[in-house]
Amino acid sequence: xxxxxxxxxxxxxxxxxxxxxxxGKAVAIFNLGKDGLYAIDNVDPATGVGLLARGLICExxxxxxxxxxxxxxxxxxxxxxxxxxxxxxxxxxxxxxEQGHVLVFAKA
Amino acid sequence: MxxxxxxxxxxxxxxxxxxxxxxxxGWNLYVAGNGGMRPRHGDLFATDLSIETLYKYIDRxxxxxxxxxxxxxxxxxxxxxxxxGLAYLKSVVIDDALGINSTLxxxxxxxxxxxxxxxxxxxxxxxxxxxxxxxxxxxxxxxTDNNAYQRVREQRFPNIKxxxxxxxxxxxxxxxxxxxxxxxADEVVA
Amino acid sequence: MAVSKPxxxxxxxxxxGHHFIEQVCSLGLNKIFDVHVFGEEPRPAYDRVQxxxxxxxxxxxxxxxxxxxxxxDWGITLHLNxxxxxxxxxxxxxxxxKGQRYVYEQLVxxxxxxxxxxxxxxxxxxxxxxYRTIEDLQAIQxxxxxxxxxxxxxxxxxxxxAANAMxxxxxxxxxxxxxxxLMPVQLNDKAGELLCSKxxxxxxxxxxxxxxxxxxxxxxxxxxxxxxxxxxxxxDMIVFSAxxxxxxxxxxxxxxxxxxxxxxxxxxxxxxxxxxVYAIGECALWQQKIFGLVAPGYQMARVAASHIAxxxxxxxxxxxxxxxxxxxxxxxxxxxxxxxxxxxxxxAQFVELSDNQTGIYKKLWLDESGTLLKGAVLIGxxxxxxxLLDLYLSQDEIAGTAVELLLAGAExxxxxxxxxxxxxxxxxxxxxxxxxxxxxxxxxxEIKSCTRAASGCGGCAPVVQKIxxxxxxxxxxxxxxxxxxxxxxxxxxxxxxxxxEGINDFDSLMRQHGKPSASGHTYGCDxxxxxxxxxFASLQNQYVLNQDSGHVQLQDTNDAxxxxxxxxxxxxxxxxxxxxxxxxxxxxxxxxxxxxxxLYTKITGGQRIDMFGATLSQLPEIWKKLIDAGFxxxxxxxKSLRTVKSCVGSTWCRxxxxxxxxxxxxLENRYKGLRSPHKLKFAVxxxxxxxxxxxx
Numbered sequence: 002x003x004x005x006x007x008x009x010x011x012x013x014x015x016x017x018x019x020x021x022x023x024x025g026k027a028v029a030i031f032n033l034g035k036d037g038l039y040a041i042d043n044v045d046p047a048t049g050v051g052l053l054a055r056g057l058i059c060e061x062x063x064x065x066x067x068x069x070x071x072x073x074x075x076x077x078x079x080x081x082x083x084x085x086x087x088x089x090x091x092x093x094x095x096x097x098x099e100q101g102h103v104l105v106f107a108k109a
Numbered sequence: 110m111x112x113x114x115x116x117x118x119x120x121x122x123x124x125x126x127x128x129x130x131x132x133x134x135g136w137n138l139y140v141a142g143n144g145g146m147r148p149r150h151g152d153l154f155a156t157d158l159s160i161e162t163l164y165k166y167i168d169r170x171x172x173x174x175x176x177x178x179x180x181x182x183x184x185x186x187x188x189x190x191x192x193x194g195l196a197y198l199k200s201v202v203i204d205d206a207l208g209i210n211s212t213l214x215x216x217x218x219x220x221x222x223x224x225x226x227x228x229x230x231x232x233x234x235x236x237x238x239x240x241x242x243x244x245x246x247x248x249x250x251x252x253t254d255n256n257a258y259q260r261v262r263e264q265r266f267p268n269i270k271x272x273x274x275x276x277x278x279x280x281x282x283x284x285x286x287x288x289x290x291x292x293x294a295d296e297v298v299a
Numbered sequence: 300m301a302v303s304k305p306x307x308x309x310x311x312x313x314x315x316g317h318h319f320i321e322q323v324c325s326l327g328l329n330k331i332f333d334v335h336v337f338g339e340e341p342r343p344a345y346d347r348v349q350x351x352x353x354x355x356x357x358x359x360x361x362x363x364x365x366x367x368x369x370x371x372d373w374g375i376t377l378h379l380n381x382x383x384x385x386x387x388x389x390x391x392x393x394x395x396x397k398g399q400r401y402v403y404e405q406l407v408x409x410x411x412x413x414x415x416x417x418x419x420x421x422x423x424x425x426x427x428x429x430y431r432t433i434e435d436l437q438a439i440q441x442x443x444x445x446x447x448x449x450x451x452x453x454x455x456x457x458x459x460x461a462a463n464a465m466x467x468x469x470x471x472x473x474x475x476x477x478x479x480x481l482m483p484v485q486l487n488d489k490a491g492e493l494l495c496s497k498x499x500x501x502x503x504x505x506x507x508x509x510x511x512x513x514x515x516x517x518x519x520x521x522x523x524x525x526x527x528x529x530x531x532x533x534x535d536m537i538v539f540s541a542x543x544x545x546x547x548x549x550x551x552x553x554x555x556x557x558x559x560x561x562x563x564x565x566x567x568x569x570x571x572x573x574x575x576v577y578a579i580g581e582c583a584l585w586q587q588k589i590f591g592l593v594a595p596g597y598q599m600a601r602v603a604a605s606h607i608a609x610x611x612x613x614x615x616x617x618x619x620x621x622x623x624x625x626x627x628x629x630x631x632x633x634x635x636x637x638x639x640x641x642x643x644x645x646x647a648q649f650v651e652l653s654d655n656q657t658g659i660y661k662k663l664w665l666d667e668s669g670t671l672l673k674g675a676v677l678i679g680x681x682x683x684x685x686x687l688l689d690l691y692l693s694q695d696e697i698a699g700t701a702v703e704l705l706l707a708g709a710e711x712x713x714x715x716x717x718x719x720x721x722x723x724x725x726x727x728x729x730x731x732x733x734x735x736x737x738x739x740x741x742x743x744x745e746i747k748s749c750t751r752a753a754s755g756c757g758g759c760a761p762v763v764q765k766i767x768x769x770x771x772x773x774x775x776x777x778x779x780x781x782x783x784x785x786x787x788x789x790x791x792x793x794x795x796x797x798x799x800e801g802i803n804d805f806d807s808l809m810r811q812h813g814k815p816s817a818s819g820h821t822y823g824c825d826x827x828x829x830x831x832x833x834x835f836a837s838l839q840n841q842y843v844l845n846q847d848s849g850h851v852q853l854q855d856t857n858d859a860x861x862x863x864x865x866x867x868x869x870x871x872x873x874x875x876x877x878x879x880x881x882x883x884x885x886x887x888x889x890x891x892x893x894x895x896x897x898l899y900t901k902i903t904g905g906q907r908i909d910m911f912g913a914t915l916s917q918l919p920e921i922w923k924k925l926i927d928a929g930f931x932x933x934x935x936x937x938k939s940l941r942t943v944k945s946c947v948g949s950t951w952c953r954x955x956x957x958x959x960x961x962x963x964x965x966l967e968n969r970y971k972g973l974r975s976p977h978k979l980k981f982a983v984x985x986x987x988x989x990x991x992x993x994x995x
Contacts, residue, residue: 008245016852017240017859022249030245036820050868055860055915057829058852060822062784064356068825070856070864075825079357082467087355088501088632092469095444108444108469121944122982129966130984131948131957144904144980160962164969171973175837176798178976180782180790180830181938187976216838217973223840224972226931227861228922230842237844240851241860243915257867258912264899265912267867 004097004104013038013103018054018067024107028094029054031067031078039078040094040105045069047089123151126184127167132157140170140198141188149185152195155203165214169202172213304333305404307607308393310383310549312338314347314755315580315596316409317364322604324373331611334375335401337393339382340432343367348593348756351464353436362433364754386553388573405575405607408550408563409600412543412581412591417452421514426521426536430461439538443468446535448520450474452511453541454481459630461540462503466631473504473532475524477541480507485626485637489653490676493660497633497679506532545582545589558584567618569603577603585619593755594724595622623692623723627677627684627758633658636681639691640664640674647673650701654679663687663705670696672704683707685762689719721762724755729766736770743767783826785813790976794834803839804849805831829855833938836974843937857936862918870918871911872898873935874925875971878945878963878983879906888928892921905942905980907933934971940979943967948985959985 007021013032020043021028027043031054043051048071056067059075061084066075075084076091083089095106121144122128128139134157142151155166178187191197200206231237244250258265307328309316320336323329338344345362346352352361370377382396386406393401414429416422426442429435443449443465451462454476465472474481480491481498495505510527517523520533545562556564556572562584569577569585579599581591590596602619609616627636641664643649648669651662659679666673672690677683686707690697697704715721717730727750735750743764747753753760781787788796793808802808808831809821816822823831832853836843843858844851857863862870874889889908893900896917898910913921922932935941943966946952948959963983973979 007249012239012245014240014846014851016849019240019245020243021245022247022251025251027244033822048866050866052864052868055856055864057825057855057859058822059824059828060785060816060820061824063816063818065820065822071866071868073825077355077357080354080467081469082355084355086632087351087463087467090467090469108447122984125944125982126979127981128984129962129982131959131986136957136962167966167970171970171975171979175973175975176794177791180826180833181977182790183977184979217970220837220840220973221969225842226926227843227934228932229926231844231861232919232923232926236846238919240844241915241919247916265897266899267865267869267912 003107005107006102007105008103010098010101010103020054023105027051028105031058038096040096041081042091045071046091047072047074053091124148135159136163138163138166141184143183143185166202168217169210169213172216173201306402307332307334307405308401308403309336309407309409311409311411312336312344313411314344314593315600317344318597319407319409319579319600319604322601326604326608328608329373329375336375337378337381337383341380351460354464354467359433383549388553407603408578408582409580410546410549410582413546414539415542415544416539417541419511419514424514428538430538430540442536443470446470448534449536450532450534452539455484456482458540461538463631466503475509476507477510485641486676487642490660490678493678497658498631501631543591547582562589568606568616569599569619579603590622592624597724598622625688627681634679634681636677636684638675638688641676650705652705661705663701665701669701672697722752722759725751727752732763732766733770736767741771782830783824785823785827790830797834798838803835805853828853833974840972861936863936865911870913871909872913872921873907873909873933874930875933876907877967878943878960880960880964885928892924896921906944907942937974938978939974940970943981945983946985957985959983
């Protein structure tokens with residue numbers, strides 16, 4: 002368990018997502034500018050395909066979410082829990098920046 | 110009689126948003142047809158038009174549709190939802206009942222004049238290409254998954270996976286595609 | 300000198316304690332009494348039934364039922380972080396843990412319950428937790444962050460809720476149950492079995508008939524749980540959720556009568572053995588029964604409030620006559636419902652439906668004559684719950700046979716009687732909701748605040764929403780003109796606003812005409828953002844992936860990457876082939892590219908060629924080659940002009956009268972950049988009019 006340096010802060014465009022490898026796992030990272038960084042599993046739990054980083058960022062009833070590009074389920078950026086079906090979860094990752102580096106916490 | 114062997118209306122113009130069929134004197138214009146799952150025959154909008162008039166009418170019809178339709182509303186349902194239907198659309202486009210025709214044409218001129226191939230623009234500006242990197246740190250990637258694809262009829266198919274609404278075996282997909290009307294193939298893609 | 304008001308003290312600020320305060324306010328008792336509320340927790344009342352929402356949202360805010368401000372507005376003094384440790388029932392005073400004393404005229408105990416932790420050696424080890432308060436959830440979350448495997452002890456209703464939470468936190472979850480089945484209180488064995496298999500399909504492992512004997516150091520994980528059958532399970536965290544016990548400690552030390560197995564004894568007015576002391580909710584014992592659901596607790600709150608009101612005014616007190624324990628809920632995404640005698644009884648008639656394919660199980664219990672519904676259990680589909688509950692509560696004779704009743708399916712909300720209870724927590728009828736809608740409350744949030752429906756356990760929310768929609772529709776009201784929650788405008792209105800006001804960015808559109816979130820965000824959603832992107836493109840036709848204008852963030856899935864996403868996350872590539880006319884050289888170029896990248900190729904209905912299976916990073920390389928070969932984008936990914944299909948026309952066809960292909964190419968080139976509400980297709984036929992008629 003450790004913090005993994007995935008990229009420079011400057012490689013994260015504001016308002017969209019990018020995917021990064023963290024200890025062999027694909028993680029979707031979203032840069033919401035002044036609202037901070039969020040990281041959840043890149044794999045869409047509904048389909049098993051890694052593409053959540055490519056989803057559209059949404060605000061649903063005050064909660065920040067990403068809409069899966071395939072079947073449009075919404076996953077909360079904070080907890081990864083799907084709004085439409087709470088049994089689907091794209092696990093969240095801890096994320097922080099340090100001296101311009103983006104660090105993601107690898108659980109395993 | 111030569112007619113019988115000729116598949117008339119080869120392009121299925123009456124099942125399209127805009128359909129144009131040649132006549133001895135010019136072109137007939139059909140609008141708001143639809144193919145696919147909810148077929149609708151296009152309405153005959155005007156007959157024996159010159160090419161110049163055709164462009165004018167199409168400019169106006171499309172811009173009026175873009176301006177007034179609901180989100181994700183096809184031309185067919187738009188036409189059905191228009192108060193006054195075909196007759197109203199004719200009065201707007203042919204008789205300029207709303208006095209907006211020159212604006213509609215100008216707008217279409219602007220669209221045509223500012224056309225760009227988005228891929229060409231993207232390739233010319235490398236900063237736009239960053240988003241096509243699958244990973245910000247591709248060097249950290251684990252080994253590739255060789256089981257992701259299989260070969261069927263000498264082409265590459267995704268391997269069967271439990272993928273949401275698309276849990277269909279490859280064989281079924283091919284059956285579906287061969288029996289499906291070719292006109293809907295663009296919809297399969299979309 | 301002003302006469303001081305009599306003092307009404309409430310110990311406990313959970314859901315029931317708070318509901319009591321709401322009753323006090325609606326009866327105007329807060330004007331007559333000086334009301335004080337003592338809560339042990341650091342925050343005012345929150346929704347414990349939906350605790351797992353905390354993990355969904357990561358915040359306690361959505362759970363809050365009230366605020367300190369509300370209490371202040373009502374003129375009620377709220378003492379948080381205050382534990383009351385003793386009652387002097389003779390002198391009518393309370394003592395807090397901080398040593399403060401308070402006098403009361405009337406006292407209500409709403410101390411609730413505490414989680415039962417089985418007396419197992421090692422149950423106090425690190426990361427051995429319970430599931431009751433927000434602080435408990437924070438501890439569970441912290442433990443989950445460094446746990447791979449977790450165990451929930453208890454396979455009842457609360458245990459499965461806890462398991463859901465644990466699973467959501469990304470921990471491999473096990474449920475250990477002492478009984479031979481899940482939910483032994485509510486479900487018969489068969490229903491328990493089915494629920495078990497459904498839950499196991501969701502990746503939660505279930506172990507029944509297991510009693511934990513000890514928790515010791517693990518080898519691969521933090522703990523090892525050993526069981527009575529010699530087996531063991533290693534886990535990093537344990538959550539005990541094996542039932543609740545009434546929190547009667549305060550009453551016990553104050554010599555108020557307690558039941559043999561715990562619980563503060565109350566009568567039909569919720570009065571305890573001490574004068575002017577009431578007990579309500581899960582701490583109260585009525586006719587030797589504890590009610591561990593929120594609806595009976597609310598009922599007790601109403602009874603106690605009405606009894607206090609009757610002492611100071613000319614009103615009649617209600618009495619508590621027991622409560623129905625029927626329940627409907629979703630556990631780990633599985634529908635479960637139990638009504639009345641859901642485990643059956645002697646001499647009962649029954650009908651049973653078990654569908655292994657869909658995982659649906661239903662069993663109805665009837666009296667000996669087979670005409671009165673006495674109980675029901677539903678797994679996998681509880682859409683007929685309200686109809687069955689209505690029949691059970693009314694004890695009307697069933698119409699037709701029990702089998703017909705079993706197969707009747709969901710009730711249409713329109714068929715509910717106006718007197719039918721829709722929200723059993725707050726006793727709200729369908730008629731109450733219909734009246735509120737007609738009086739102008741058209742939104743769920745408004746209905747919740749004015750009728751209280753769906754603000755208890757929330758289980759009735761879908762039914763309430765349907766009743767709202769049906770009532771609005773019946774009244775001919777436009778119930779949702781806006782495109783989404785962020786805009787009250789339809790697309791046409793938004794288009795007009797953008798055109799007239801020259802708006803070309805989402806932030807301005809949202810700030811000037813939309814509804815930014817409470818925190819001032821203008822993120823929008825996957826409905827309004829693509830709609831705005833399409834409108835901007837129709838009006839200004841700028842490059843869609845522009846970062847500076849912010850347009851790139853608005854694009855729908857396919858537009859965002861200029862390709863059509865496929866089920867495996869790859870893209871299809873479709874260059875424009877205007878009018879379907881293509882040179883051999885271009886065909887060869889395309890074929891070469893498809894071969895180089897091993898793309899699946901297929902001719903489309905729009906007379907062009909689709910190449911499937913390009914990864915995201917291959918897209919720019921592929922398009923570079925296509926553009927070098929003279930192709931341009933086909934906009935197959937956009938809501939825009941796709942193709943102008945043509946027949947070969949007069950150039951080659953013996954019957955063609957016009958150059959259909961040449962015309963089609965010209966048309967495609969004029970309209971190819973147009974973004975529209977939906978994709979557009981054209982076609983040009985070069986045959987004569989007579990020919991077309993001949994086909995009809």
